[in-house]
Amino acid sequence: xxxxxxxTVIGSVWLTISGAAGQSxxxxxxxxxxxxxxxxxxxxxxxxxxxxxRPFVQDxxxxxxxxxxxxxxxxTDWAKQHLIEEFxxxxxxxxxxxxxxxxSPMPIEIVQRPDRVVILYEMNNTFHIVYTDGREHPKDLEPxxxxxSIGKWDGDTLMVDTVGFNDKTRVDTEGHPHTEGLHVVxxxxxxxxxxxxxxxxxxxPGAYTRPWKNVRTFTLRPDWEIAEYSCEENNKExxxxxxx
Amino acid sequence: xRNRSTLLMAGALLWSxxxxxxxxxxxxxxxxxxxxxxxxxxxxxxxxxxxxxFYIDVKDDSGGVQHWQCESGPxxxxxxxxxxxxxxxPGDEVTVYGFRAKDGTTTANAREVLLPSxxxxxxxxxxxGPGAK
Numbered sequence: 522x523x524x525x526x527x528x529t530v531i532g533s534v535w536l537t538i539s540g541a542a543g544q545s546x547x548x549x550x551x552x553x554x555x556x557x558x559x560x561x562x563x564x565x566x567x568x569x570x571x572x573x574x575r576p577f578v579q580d581x582x583x584x585x586x587x588x589x590x591x592x593x594x595x596x597t598d599w600a601k602q603h604l605i606e607e608f609x610x611x612x613x614x615x616x617x618x619x620x621x622x623x624x625s626p627m628p629i630e631i632v633q634r635p636d637r638v639v640i641l642y643e644m645n646n647t648f649h650i651v652y653t654d655g656r657e658h659p660k661d662l663e664p665x666x667x668x669x670s671i672g673k674w675d676g677d678t679l680m681v682d683t684v685g686f687n688d689k690t691r692v693d694t695e696g697h698p699h700t701e702g703l704h705v706v707x708x709x710x711x712x713x714x715x716x717x718x719x720x721x722x723x724x725x726p727g728a729y730t731r732p733w734k735n736v737r738t739f740t741l742r743p744d745w746e747i748a749e750y751s752c753e754e755n756n757k758e759x760x761x762x763x764x765x
Numbered sequence: 766x767r768n769r770s771t772l773l774m775a776g777a778l779l780w781s782x783x784x785x786x787x788x789x790x791x792x793x794x795x796x797x798x799x800x801x802x803x804x805x806x807x808x809x810x811x812x813x814x815x816x817x818x819f820y821i822d823v824k825d826d827s828g829g830v831q832h833w834q835c836e837s838g839p840x841x842x843x844x845x846x847x848x849x850x851x852x853x854x855p856g857d858e859v860t861v862y863g864f865r866a867k868d869g870t871t872t873a874n875a876r877e878v879l880l881p882s883x884x885x886x887x888x889x890x891x892x893x894g895p896g897a898k
Contacts, residue, residue, distance in 0.1 A: 579790075612789030614815075627841060643841060694790050748841040755813035758836070763866050764794050 556713035573739040577626035580695035588737040600728040606696040614752035616666035618690025678710040700727035715741040799865040807857040812850045835875040837888040
């Protein structure tokens with residue numbers, strides 16, 4: 522046996538495979554073939570409940586299977602100076618932040634009640650509550666990792682408005698920056714029994730000169746359960762100093 | 766059982782050629798310009814969060830042995846892609862295709878693993894690195 526150092530071969534193999542399939546390709550095709558009517562709550566609203574497989578969106582400015590991004594983000598001068606992240610907070614198991622939670626590769630479970638929609642993330646085993654009982658955002662919100670969310674129904678589409686963020690996170694793994702002025706607006710529309718059409722708009726005048734959007738498709742996975750996940754269990758990357 | 770496991774993983778290869786990790790960014794740990802191929806024998810597997818790791822002994826040209834540690838995806842994602850805790854076992858001879866850590870240690874990010882059966886499987890690691898965009 523020899524120690525072999527590959528050069529370009531690995532990258533080309535990866536590119537080939539990456540282009541051939543995606544996370545939800547097979548599942549999506551199967552689900553579309555079986556899709557039935559949209560389940561509804563007693564109040565007639567669409568029921569978003571279920572375990573959902575989503576595209577892993579590492580870079581919200583790029584497009585891939587089941588998601589479309591905007592190629593050229595409208596950075597402010599401040600953002601241009603803060604594109605490089607020196608400290609990888611997610612490697613240190615700090616909270617991902619709201620948009621990175623929604624970008625994460627592992628499934629979410631949505632649990633819907635008439636007065637709230639609860640999102641359970643497998644990634645870091647965390648949760649978020651979207652209040653749909655008509656309340657507004659509290660005044661003088663203390664900045665937080667996931668912000669404060671209220672949801673309103675526009676016909677069959679749930680619009681989620683989230684503010685009150687701290688400035689310790691990035692909007693995606695790529696590291697696109699944001700300020701405490703980040704305002705996230707999302708739309709969830711269950712287009713059939715097995716799919717949600719999702720879009721998220723990032724508005725943050727401190728970091729972007731205009732709002733920008735990313736559009737995705739979520740696929741129902743009734744055969745999946747949200748699993749346990751611990752970021753700290755065997756975090757060799759940080760514990761052994763591979764990541765500072 | 767072993768054949769079934771291998772088949773599952775082979776099927777997963779096409780289905781799961783995806784970016785699959787958000788715990789940290791690829792670039793914070795690995796160098797996308799340093800792709801590497803390691804052929805060695807598995808000595809230990811850690812089926813743990815936030816990443817599964819496996820360890821291989823690699824003989825070098827001078828007859829010495831290098832101890833490498835290879836980062837893979839999180840167990841939950843690997844499992845959904847057909848891997849099982851015992852898909853890789855100590856004693857298995859494997860070829861690992863991946864990228865070296867920036868810190869120069871014998872640490873790699875495993876993108877694909879060629880199993881003794883001849884099947885090449887995606888190892889579901891953090892793929893915000895080369896080829897993923």
